[in-house]
Amino acid sequence: xxxxxxxxxxxxxxxxxxxxxxxxxxxxxxxxxxxxxxxxxxxxxxxxxxxxxxxxxxxxxxxxxxxxxxxxxxxxxxxxxxxxxxxxxxxxxxxxxxxxxxxxxxxxxxxxxxxxxxxxxxxxxxxxxxxxxxxxxxxxxxxxxxxxxxxxxxxxxxxxxxxxxxxxxxxxxxxxxxxxxxxxxxxxxxxxxxxxxxxxxxxxxxxxxxxxxxxxxxxxxxxxxxxxxxxxxxxxxxxxxxxxxxxxxxxxxxxxxxxxxxxxxxxxxxxxxxxxxxxxxxxxxxxxxxxxxxxxxxxxxxxxxxxxxxxxxxxxxxxxxxxxxxxxxxxxxxxxxxxxxxxxxxxxxxxxxxxxxxxxxxxxxxxxxxxxxxxxxxxxxxxxxxxxxxxxxxxxxxxxxxxxxxxxxxxxxxxxxxxxxx
Numbered sequence: 001x002x003x004x005x006x007x008x009x010x011x012x013x014x015x016x017x018x019x020x021x022x023x024x025x026x027x028x029x030x031x032x033x034x035x036x037x038x039x040x041x042x043x044x045x046x047x048x049x050x051x052x053x054x055x056x057x058x059x060x061x062x063x064x065x066x067x068x069x070x071x072x073x074x075x076x077x078x079x080x081x082x083x084x085x086x087x088x089x090x091x092x093x094x095x096x097x098x099x100x101x102x103x104x105x106x107x108x109x110x111x112x113x114x115x116x117x118x119x120x121x122x123x124x125x126x127x128x129x130x131x132x133x134x135x136x137x138x139x140x141x142x143x144x145x146x147x148x149x150x151x152x153x154x155x156x157x158x159x160x161x162x163x164x165x166x167x168x169x170x171x172x173x174x175x176x177x178x179x180x181x182x183x184x185x186x187x188x189x190x191x192x193x194x195x196x197x198x199x200x201x202x203x204x205x206x207x208x209x210x211x212x213x214x215x216x217x218x219x220x221x222x223x224x225x226x227x228x229x230x231x232x233x234x235x236x237x238x239x240x241x242x243x244x245x246x247x248x249x250x251x252x253x254x255x256x257x258x259x260x261x262x263x264x265x266x267x268x269x270x271x272x273x274x275x276x277x278x279x280x281x282x283x284x285x286x287x288x289x290x291x292x293x294x295x296x297x298x299x300x301x302x303x304x305x306x307x308x309x310x311x312x313x314x315x316x317x318x319x320x321x322x323x324x325x326x327x328x329x330x331x332x333x334x335x336x337x338x339x340x341x342x343x344x345x346x347x348x349x350x351x352x353x354x355x356x357x358x359x360x361x362x363x364x365x366x367x368x369x370x371x372x373x374x375x376x377x378x379x380x381x382x383x384x385x386x387x388x389x390x391x392x393x394x395x396x397x398x399x400x401x402x403x404x405x406x407x408x409x410x411x412x413x414x415x416x417x418x419x420x421x422x
Contacts, residue, residue, distance in 0.1 A: 189233060191231055194230045331387060
């Protein structure tokens with residue numbers, strides 16, 4: 001009888017361990033108030049639960065780290081309590097953000113792997129944040145000759161005739177699609193351009209989309225091309241529709257680590273971003289030259305590096321009427337070195353990079369701007385998002401997602417919105 005009882009208990013324990021290993025663990029977290037509304041020195045309370053298959057789980061060990069734009073670091077450990085959340089308390093005395101990172105640990109004290117492993121957030125982790133006086137987060141002054149520099153760059157570009165080569169490629173029912181190359185300084189503008197069949201002159205809005213950091217070719221904007229002139233531009237001017245080996249080779253050779261060469265970045269005209277900006281200016285010139293454009297609706301959109309590009313485009317071309325950017329990259333480039341803010345993933349600061357900070361371009365934009373970002377995104381930190389928002393003098397909206405990084409969105413994440421939209 002005793003042997004049977006022991007065997008039953010062992011089997012039950014084995015089943016419980018196996019079930020936990022097979023199930024999907026995740027974090028869920030929130031703050032005691034809107035995370036954008038804290039005052040200097042006010043207590044912030046982060047509440048964390050570890051979930052197993054979406055339900056609060058007990059007995060999961062985790063460690064946490066609090067960092068912030070004040071340079072202070074705190075650490076701790078805890079064990080999940082099921083429905084009762086673990087509270088982590090902190091504060092911030094200066095305008096800026098606190099970043100709270102938590103990581104679940106297995107029985108060996110190693111990071112708990114999510115099962116099955118997703119593309120982002122492969123470990124069981126929480127990435128959260130909260131801000132103090134976000135409307136007072138400011139960037140460093142822009143270069144004194146910012147406008148003169150870009151007037152010069154546009155004059156350089158104007159010397160290159162805007163010749164476009166358009167090769168018809170497979171589209172979709174009712175949508176024409178072209179592989180486009182447009183002459184530019186250095187590499188050409190390269191992308192797929194789609195439009196409705198039988199579109200009438202001056203009848204359509206135009207949408208130009210840009211890509212995140214990487215090495216892929218353009219996508220065919222077939223859905224947008226049903227109702228608009230849609231141009232999807234790759235960042236580098238290389239060929240579209242090639243075998244993956246073509247892009248892999250570029251990633252290993254000529255484009256390896258592009259944008260991060262400090263020597264190139266010490267001169268604004270040799271920085272890799274110079275060619276990228278000239279290509280986006282020309283891309284807008286191309287789409288505006290199409291006879292079907294209605295002459296008033298010009299939309300730019302993109303995420304990450306695509307956000308960096310579309311915000312810059314919005315400042316460089318006064319015809320842009322609407323900009324939609326998510327988790328925009330390279331904002332407040334001098335913030336870590338000059339303001340001692342938490343760094344993101346970005347090139348090492350040089351004064352020449354001030355000409356490429358989208359926060360500076362944003363000051364010139366007069367259309368509508370819609371932004372989204374993660375409070376736990378330290379590829380593109382929330383402080384930079386606020387410098388951008390505060391620099392805008394136009395109708396604007398910024399949505400922050402709690403527990404979200406550059407690629408991972410916590411299920412049912414809380415949102416905080418800043419807006420002056422009417």
